[in-house]
Amino acid sequence: MSRMTNSKHYSTIVVGAGPAGIACAREAAKSGTVLIIERLPLPRHKSCGGMLNEYSQSFFAEEGIEIPADIVCEPRDIHFRYVGWDQKAFRGTNLHFVNVDRDSFDNWLITLLPENVEIWPETRFVGCKQNPEGITVQVRNANDPHAEVISLTCGYLVGCDGPRSEVRRQTPATKLALYKTLQDFVPITQPLEPYFDCLYTKKLGSEYGYGYVVPKGDVAIVGSVFYPGSKHVKELHEQAVDLFAEHYKFSTDAVAREAWVAVKVNTIDDISAGSGRILLAGEAAGIFSPSSGEGISFALNTGSRAGKAIASARETDTRIGKPYAPGESAALHLYADALEPIRSNVARRLLYFPFLDSHAAKIAGAIAPQALMNYVVHRI
Numbered sequence: 001m002s003r004m005t006n007s008k009h010y011s012t013i014v015v016g017a018g019p020a021g022i023a024c025a026r027e028a029a030k031s032g033t034v035l036i037i038e039r040l041p042l043p044r045h046k047s048c049g050g051m052l053n054e055y056s057q058s059f060f061a062e063e064g065i066e067i068p069a070d071i072v073c074e075p076r077d078i079h080f081r082y083v084g085w086d087q088k089a090f091r092g093t094n095l096h097f098v099n100v101d102r103d104s105f106d107n108w109l110i111t112l113l114p115e116n117v118e119i120w121p122e123t124r125f126v127g128c129k130q131n132p133e134g135i136t137v138q139v140r141n142a143n144d145p146h147a148e149v150i151s152l153t154c155g156y157l158v159g160c161d162g163p164r165s166e167v168r169r170q171t172p173a174t175k176l177a178l179y180k181t182l183q184d185f186v187p188i189t190q191p192l193e194p195y196f197d198c199l200y201t202k203k204l205g206s207e208y209g210y211g212y213v214v215p216k217g218d219v220a221i222v223g224s225v226f227y228p229g230s231k232h233v234k235e236l237h238e239q240a241v242d243l244f245a246e247h248y249k250f251s252t253d254a255v256a257r258e259a260w261v262a263v264k265v266n267t268i269d270d271i272s273a274g275s276g277r278i279l280l281a282g283e284a285a286g287i288f289s290p291s292s293g294e295g296i297s298f299a300l301n302t303g304s305r306a307g308k309a310i311a312s313a314r315e316t317d318t319r320i321g322k323p324y325a326p327g328e329s330a331a332l333h334l335y336a337d338a339l340e341p342i343r344s345n346v347a348r349r350l351l352y353f354p355f356l357d358s359h360a361a362k363i364a365g366a367i368a369p370q371a372l373m374n375y376v377v378h379r380i
């Protein structure tokens, strides 16, 4: 990692060192120089349940990469369980997750980058200007709003900067709605069962989407997800922690609490591949599971597709002597095509979501036959 001076040119600049950014940089680096800029210090911290679903596990398996033991928490293997709290229904399923420490996971991803990728931590993307031949990107020290703005140039800019993407704002893409999340890390006095519990209760009112409890070694994460616009997030989260402590016997004296946001995909038009020489991946592209709240596999898969599109794009092959129209580029065309199966996957989940999110479905989840539960959780 090194800090370069003004006016340097890169084939690709990636904004964000999360799973989308790292997966993108790995692929884009196959055809040129890559710079990742990251607002946070590295190793970065991202609020997360640390549940690697089967798609995330397959992503690494297909690349021949083994998930190292030292980023995994106890218990390693976790299954999804739906909890209808008001009915006291605990419905385990065969949906499997690997339980990782998210900070260690993100730090490990960085070790997978090749030599020709530079990373500038604590550097913020502040703006860009694109023309048919390339992009000028402005960045500055993330900790000093008065720091000098540095201009860099690149062939492609990839926004992998998460749910509040600033790169997305440079494109005509829609403004994304955001869930609010709170997570407490609570000490556990007895081992919890190896489940990723997703809890629903009517008692906490209409702002409360759902809660989750997951064991992480000698603590548990107790999380709450609130619909966009919710006003009583802290009070309701604390009520949820108190309520669930009765069953799980964890201490309500949290050792840490974190507040974050996650994308709420409202329509399929929220998904955007980008515009011109700007590509978007992960949550910045509006890609997030509307039904399961999972985002790591989508970030890995979209980031890697964006990077592959850049590495294989040959601007001159298709340009036929003319510049691309504003809003187009060879890599964007390739990426938009590669994104189509993921768009369809999210579209299918969006179709189910109004029913899955209804009170009726949550009651049904408490009594549905086991085979149906297993089928549904693998589809959403």
Ligand SMILES: Cc1cc2nc3c(=O)[nH]c(=O)nc-3n(C[C@H](O)[C@H](O)[C@H](O)COP(=O)(O)OP(=O)(O)OC[C@H]3O[C@@H](n4cnc5c(N)ncnc54)[C@H](O)[C@@H]3O)c2cc1C
Binding pocket: 015, 016, 017, 018, 019, 020, 021, 037, 038, 039, 040, 044, 046, 047, 048, 049, 050, 051, 052, 053, 123, 124, 125, 126, 160, 161, 162, 163, 164, 165, 166, 181, 182, 183, 223, 260, 261, 262, 281, 282, 283, 284, 288, 293, 294, 295, 296, 297, 299
């Ligand atoms: C509470 C919570 C729990 C979750 N639990 C799970 C889970 O168990 N399993 C799962 O699969 N998913 C989970 N998710 C979702 C998952 O964490 C995200 O979907 C995933 O991290 C998205 O990856 P990304 O690379 O798109 O963005 P991010 O991981 O958000 O990375 C974006 C990066 O861009 C940087 N950045 C932002 N703006 C700028 C800027 N202007 N300049 C430079 N850098 C910038 C940020 O600092 C950040 O590091 C959870 C989300 C939340 C909020």
